[in-house]
Amino acid sequence: MTLDSILASMFPDGHDVKNDSGVLLGSGTLRSGGRALVIGVADRAALGVDEAVKLSGYVLASLKSGSGPILVIVDSDSQRMSKRDELLGLNEFLAHLAKSLIHADIQGRPTIGLLYGHSAAGAFLATALATRMLVGLPGADPAVMDLPSMSKVTKLPIEVLEEKAKSTPVFAPGLQNLAQLGAVHVTWDDTVSLADQLEKLLRNMPDARDRRDALGHERGGRVKAADIAGRVRELALQTR
């Protein structure tokens, strides 16, 4: 789906989301009558220091007076790979954006990520993966690392990697793989109203606890994560 058709289907009662060179800022009217804050990255733009600070500033400003959920709509590149961004401390800017979203979520502004295109690496961590619920739309193609780059680092031919990817969702790109690991909670149907699906999600919003490792275990994508985290937690709780 295109960004315009997504926004139109999600907010039939109107929205004021603006796309400024790939940086999305605005809000939309919910079916329930309330409003949702909308931020995001569009047009497969890279997320650098300039973009990240605009997004975090918009989220923080809305915490002063606003209410309602926060939607994070994503079709991004990876983080902007440049000397300037690293010189200025890109890790702090991306972490700050993630922190702002996580803080908002914990403090009663539930966050929902909507992945409709690409995303990767640091940009993915600072946006979609920093939300409570991550929704995928058909056609989304997240990639922590693309197979050609993996091929270069692992020195394995792409065909060999593609073959290996059939037996495990753990490394290859794709929405289905990330869903199996517990990163993407639900995939929406793009042939029916997104507003209805959003309303249903908001009505059944789980509490803010991070259950992605348990979800990954249930779906068979991550066999050890939930068990290891749970055992370390138990042992650590005995510390006095």
Added chain:
Amino acid sequence: MSIAELEKPSVEQARATSFYEASARARVRLLLDPGSFVEFIGPEKREVSPHLKLFDLPEQFDDGIIVGHGRLAGSPVFIAAQEGRFMGGAFGEVHGAKLVGLLRAAKELKSIPVLILFDTGGVRLQEANAGELAIAEIMRAVIEARTAGVKVIGLIGGRSGCYGGGGLIAGCCSALAVSEQGRIAVSGPEVIETNRGVEEFDSRDRALVWRTMGGKHRRLIGGADLFADDTVQAFREAALELLETTAGFGIDTLNAEQSRLEDRLQRFGACRDAVDIWVAEGVPDAGSVPALPADQFIELADKVRRIARDAR
């Protein structure tokens, strides 16, 4: 004499040991009070990565990270240390889950701080999706722990630096100490060069790497709170100081950080090199910064920029 006392490493030993050269286990042993470290799911449990054999790669019994508890100057701490010599300290499923579990317990207990000794290239490619997700869970767990009042201190001075998602986790910590060797960045030098060309970033130009991503630059722009000399003892002292001085976390922290980062962009956004930033920051004889010994650099940095401890 007890075994703990027989094994008692002296302060002299911690002073004589390079943090950069030491293994993760040696760092933990020398950083904490002698004999106080207790590991959770240690190598004897053989909880290896379930994914490396698919690539015919050797496993390590601790999957490249040590987590546990111990004491620092008598007070309890949780500690996690990455081993940069195994798979570049990269985050995989098991590696990441150990840190997630530690942080979740810290959040529930509220009173025991967490030290994270970063040494990582970022996500482990052979299990990239699981590693990326583990990093997302760690970031969330750090913020939840901090919201519950827990101090999470990052110490950065290892061979693999603190790259990729490791840099984002570091950015979520309450405070950071870094040595000159402790590079902090998202994209590594080779990644930038591969994607943007050698004109954008020459990864073989080591001086460029150090001054763009290294500990001195991070300290001077406020990306790290303290600069430590490259010894385990210096990092121990830095951790103690940061535990003492670090503020809490909330909306005021985030608003202060927003201002701090906006201010940085405004002041240095047009600078083309770290030296230009240092000049703009008022560092006298900025060109000589890379060659300054640690003690002289710390003196200079303290004069130039006081770090706001409530803006991270």
